[in-house]
Amino acid sequence: MTSDYERQYRFLADRDPVLARLAEEYGHPNPFEWHDGGRTGSSNFAAMTLHIVGQQISAVVAFVVFDRIAAAVGGIPTPGGIIALGAERLRECGLSRAKAAYVLDLAHRQVSGLIDIEDMADLDDSAAIAALTAVKGIGLWSAQTFLIHQLHRSDVLPAGDVGIRRAIGKAWQREDLPTVEEARKMATTWAPYRTYAAALLWRSLRPADELSDPKARALSREVGA
Numbered sequence: 001m002t003s004d005y006e007r008q009y010r011f012l013a014d015r016d017p018v019l020a021r022l023a024e025e026y027g028h029p030n031p032f033e034w035h036d037g038g039r040t041g042s043s044n045f046a047a048m049t050l051h052i053v054g055q056q057i058s059a060v061v062a063f064v065v066f067d068r069i070a071a072a073v074g075g076i077p078t079p080g081g082i083i084a085l086g087a088e089r090l091r092e093c094g095l096s097r098a099k100a101a102y103v104l105d106l107a108h109r110q111v112s113g114l115i116d117i118e119d120m121a122d123l124d125d126s127a128a129i130a131a132l133t134a135v136k137g138i139g140l141w142s143a144q145t146f147l148i149h150q151l152h153r154s155d156v157l158p159a160g161d162v163g164i165r166r167a168i169g170k171a172w173q174r175e176d177l178p179t180v181e182e183a184r185k186m187a188t189t190w191a192p193y194r195t196y197a198a199a200l201l202w203r204s205l206r207p208a209d210e211l212s213d214p215k216a217r218a219l220s221r222e223v224g225a
Contacts, residue, residue: 003028008154008193012200015189018171022200026208031199034149035215037222039066041076044117045110047150048132049077051142052102053095059218065094079107102137109135125153148195157194159183167201 003009009028013020040046049069054062066077072093073081082090082103090100109115115135120128125147132143144158158164160180168178168186178186190197206212211220 004030005196008196009200011193012190012197019190019197019200022171022204026200026203029199029203029212031154031195032149032152033213035213035219037063037219039063039070039076043076043078044120044146044150045079045106046076048106048117048138048142048146049082049103051146052099052106052137054215055099055137055142059214060221061094063215063218063222068093069095079110082107083111098137102135105136106138120151125156128153148198153195155192155194157184157187157190157198159187161198163205164198164201167204171201171204 005028009023013023034040034047036047036050040050050062050066053066053069057065069077069082069085069090072085072089075081085093087097087100087104090103091097095103106115106117110117115131117132120131123131128147128151129140129143132138132146133140141158141160144156147153147156162177165178165180165183168174168183169176187194187197203212211217
């Protein structure tokens with residue numbers, strides 16, 4: 001029985017024996033899986049809100065804060081709902097002053113038409129990243145993970161992600177952590193399936209019998225509770 005992504009992972013295995021070994025050990029993870037427990041529905045705006053909320057905090061805490069925002073707006077967050085809450089209410093939900101400003105900037109840009117985060121299908125990866133990073137608080141990493149999980153782009157490798165670099169160091173048995181530029185150069189041979197390589201590298205950070213995605217682990221704790 002083959003996986004849904006047999007062709008892409010076979011391509012990577014043919015290009016790189018280390019990735020071949022990782023695929024043998026960890027299988028073919030779905031690179032586009034979005035672990036939100038249904039919180040964001042089909043809304044890209046809500047998904048990016050969760051990306052922003054989750055910056056530099058644990059997935060467990062991110063879900064708690066996002067749920068407070070959703071309760072305050074009466075459902076899946078929308079641009080209008082976020083704007084109606086305003087900065088102070090957002091901070092009461094648990095956002096920092098900076099993150100409240102970021103979410104509001106995204107909402108105002110969506111309402112004014114400066115960005116259409118719900119329809120970015122016609123934008124190539126570079127254009128989509130440029131549009132997203134024009135929003136306050138959305139850096140390259142957040143934009144790249146949005147491209148992976150919401151836009152399902154197949155050739156994105158967040159070379160600046162510490163987990164990616166740690167996984168490379170571990171898999172290639174390096175004594176040092178590769179630089180962002182080194183990771184980026186390594187990944188050139190993995191195109192046009194760098195997203196799949198990223199998924200495999202992230203997966204390799206945990207034992208094969210454990211959940212590797214922090215949000216997936218947080219959701220597992222919710223079920224257990």
